Amino acid sequence: MSEHYDIVIVGAGPAGMAAAEAALARGARVAWLDAQATAGGQVWRKDAKYGWPHRAEHMLAHLLNHPNAMWMPQTQVIAAEPNALLLQNERQALSITYSALILATGARELLLPFPGWTLPGVTGAGGLQALAKQGWPLGGRRVVIAGSGPLLLAAAATAKRHGAHVLGIYEQASKAAVHGFARKLWRWPGKALQAAALRCQLAGIAYRYGSIVARAVGSDALQLIEVEGPHGIERIECEQLAVGYGLVPNVELAQMLGCAMKQEAAHPYVSVDDSQRTSIANVYAAGELCGIGGRDCAWLEGRIAGLAATGAGIEAPLLWQRRHVRNFAAALREHFKLDPGIHALADPDTLICRCEDVPLQALQGFDDARSAKLATRCGMGACQGRICGTALAELGRFPRSGQRPPLFPARLSTLGDVPSPSDTEGLF
């Protein structure tokens, strides 16, 4: 027997929260779920030491106590079919049905291979920020932040707040590109203020342009990195390296539902109309999975989706605000475009598939993900190609193969509830 809800929202970041708030205000009965133990998503992740950001805390107090809202933490979607989802939490599998579904599955980091990237001590940039907020010990540790985009500043600020000795921030974009972006910031005063506040918090920490981490060195843990910059190679001893090259939309659930996709460079995103409707009836999408747009965009789109899914009209200001923040994201993409050298960092023996230890040289000669997987096991591990498949797409090798159930590794007892999958490849 499945529980039925008017609205089911997958993802509890800004988009999911705004959607829940709008739908609840319209009197809908809402279930909202997230794989994480606490709501807030990545950008508003609860800090074990400092709690939630104020705005998120205030909103969550309202949502978590709302009588018409069913909050389902540590819950993942395993399979989807029209108007029903198969879910799994820490204890059990459960199935829920809905009148409308709002996908707010957000984004993950673009993590790209380079020699040494599998060493303990190397993490994503947003990855280190998430770990710091979970209580990862950083006190007195030497940390280098690298990769691209404004996320590096936020990651550095969080690391510093948690006691890290941040040795520097290494941005791959050139000085001209970053300054060009800064000159456009006046059009988004909120963003300009945010950037200024971050730079203040990071006073005294070196910020280098045109610099790429080419190698991480250590035996069983990180000891040293090599950074290639405008003035040659710099060797830096450190215990943590946080390197992230931007964000990639989490579209796996939308793909499984059959939603039409568009493509931004190498990565798919969900196609939606002005009301955040996908190509599938009663399925809406909001936020990063509709193309990386940032927190403010996610919030606006979540609100629009929550209103549309409950049959309300969308006020015109919401629509032009969304256009304005989407323009910000376009400016970001333009100015923080990745240097092609980053695509060539991996050596022939650098592992591409971290789950199955498949090196780059084993993938020579394959031009599609499926044949590479069958021959080398690349993408067959627990992450289901989320890391290596996305990296190979970014590197221009081949696009990621489509998603089959289960969406995440699932318990056998859960899979007993999956209605006769036609192809069981990838089940374990």
Added chain:
Amino acid sequence: MNQVRIAINGQALDVPAGISVAAAIARLQWPFRRSPRGQARAAFCGMGVCFECRVRIDGIAQQRACMVPVREGMQVMTDE
């Protein structure tokens, strides 16, 4: 901050309530697991995507340590 007592590979450890199992393991600086070729691995993406931090928690294998908050009495086994 409240403390909880957990055990990692049988070693008792007092940690602040509310931190993740990954953050607890990192206090001991152990690898989380070994890759198929025997390389040491630790938490990487921090948000449940990469599965590098998977460990055994209270007898249940393949749990992502970055997604599970510590609980009093929890038994964690890394793949060492």
